[in-house]
Amino acid sequence: MIVFYSFLFAFIVGGIICVIGQLLMDVGKLTPGHTLVILVVSGAILDGLGLYEPLIDFAGAGATVPITSFGNSLTHGALAEAEKHGWVGVLTGMFEVTSSGISAAIVFGFIAALIFKPKGKAN
């Protein structure tokens, strides 16, 4: 039963975050770039307020898969370092923050460039 709920809440929360993105693009007339930046910064702010981790506990992948989790994981790393080392930590923390999404995208982007060619088909 717990497993079923994990899927359900991941679906709903993930879907809602995407709808927010869609509204930013459609109603706010923003480019995808602007939309993603707003979402990432929102994720970072929510983590600063200590609200993002509970959301992950609630929704699982519904909160870790959307781009907002970038902001969260980066801020989380920076906050952890700042907590440990104070002022120095804020600076050194920046060199330790990680996001697997970024590293994965770099690696796979490189691999993709090795094997694929761009396609220009309409459908």
Added chain:
Amino acid sequence: MILFPSKPSIVACSAVAGPVESKSVFYSYFDSVSEDERWGQKTNEQGHSKMIQEACDIVMKKADLKNLDVDFFLSGDLVNQMTPTNFAARELAISFIGLFSACATSVSSVIIASLLTEVGASRFAIAGAASQHNAIERQFRYPLDYGAQKPATAQWTVTAAGYALIGKHDPKLPSVVAATVGKVVDYGEVSPFHMGGAMAPAAYDTITSHLKKRHQKITDYDLIMTGDLGKIGLKILKAMFAQTDATQEELEVFRDAGAEYYGEDEAFQSGASGAGCSASVYFSYIEQQMKTGRYKRVLLVATGALLSPMSFQQGETIPCTAHAIEITME
């Protein structure tokens, strides 16, 4: 408005298109359709260049001419600094002027070619334009494989080239009798996904100005064909003329190459666009229809959006232009 008393003729035409364009309703009028969107070259831009060369070769072959017999090559495309056209000109070795009027280049080049012919500077001149989807899309919008949602007003940049060989008057051939060089019009449209809406005022401006100076009515023409307003842009243009009391009969005269290019296929949304869009329709379908006598007098109005990716990012509106040529068949 410019009048051409000597009526330079369109001696021959050629249209070359890419694989996606095999879905075009004008497919059967094209001279050659490549199965490879890069024409066997390594890059999209090289393929673009190759396509232009092929189209020029075909038009010369049709008129039984060699490079040396052609005095001018007037052409343009949408890639930065028009390198595909420049590189094609390098291979052709014909006196060359690169022209940029965005998607209106197909007509602006014919205007210049006709002028050169009119003043006796040119025996034969090749005029036209081309665009290659991949090369242009990556420059103006997103990478090709990026999953972006495009609104219903978006248009599909065609992979096609259209060229006309302009020579001295021949009564058996369609001839250029008048032209209007358009002003640049900007009504404040900012979305690069709504070109039709940006360009319709330019087309309206050029058409009304041409009609007024020629003292003609819309119905004096068998056809007024705009370049790449798309389905929505054409609707807007018609609405503008309806506003100024054009009758239904008059509105029937208007057609748009971009709107019809891919038929009703919804994958292409509002239709086709790109410099090659109007060029490949004007210099294949329209020319052939005029030769068969279906149309005696047409006004071709190619429209162009004069934006760059940078101007869009800097928040500038999209200025547009439209150039018109009047072609008759005796």
Added chain:
Amino acid sequence: MDPQEYQQIEQQNTPPTPYLKNCLKAFLVGGIICAIGQAITFLYMIFFDFTDKTAGNATVATMVFIAMILTGLGLYRKLGAFAGAGSAVPVTGFGNAVVSAAIEGKTEGWVLGVGGNMFKLAGSVILFGVGSAFFIALIKLILVSMGVVEW
């Protein structure tokens, strides 16, 4: 015809953005992508020694891998055209942005093309992600040292 008059004509003849339909599509596709992410998380936890916390990174990397394959096959573009934010907002969309730019830059060489273009679209996400993380850590540190909040 003045610009205002024209804008009215333009608006009348431009099909309205289907807000509801777009949101529904974004919700469904975005939700499904996240549910797939959840399934991957569970698989990692069941078959490997990953916990809730540690499986997150592995899941994200796997999702980006899937995005790479779909992008390379030209399928992510179609998904994006259908789903809009539904496929752009999940990390797969970030992966798609990086991978599509990388593939496209290939003709300009590995250094200037692939390397230089890879973050054409995604670079701003990284900048604002890291930048906001820095400032939030700074602000929180100031607030903590002032005694306003606790860690």
Added chain:
Amino acid sequence: MKKLAAIVLIPLFLIGCSSEQTIQVAGITTDEEKRAEIESLIRDKKDVYTGTAIMAEDEVLIAIQVNPWVGFKEQKVEKELQKEIEEKYPELNVLVSSDFKMHWETQKLLEEEDEKKVTDEVKKLKDLAKEET
């Protein structure tokens, strides 16, 4: 559409309305009293939906899953429970985890008979739970 709604909604009611808890405590070398105490401590947390405690001498691993509707409270509940048990049994080395992995693994350990294996497994899981990335 109706069918889909039914599939989605029925389980919602199943879990949303019932507050039935599944608490299981398995220990091999501990006395019954402690076992009952811990069980009741977990049961007192009304948000806990399933709780599984594995006791191996002084090592105690408690895996909890809160009711999914209050999933965002997970870490709060986890910390409270940890504190309560530590206060009551300072001599025990307790770890309360709301991690799904812990839930999964402790469920398997409930059946396990081999004493040494349980002790090793509990230690291993505790290390795993402390990993950050």
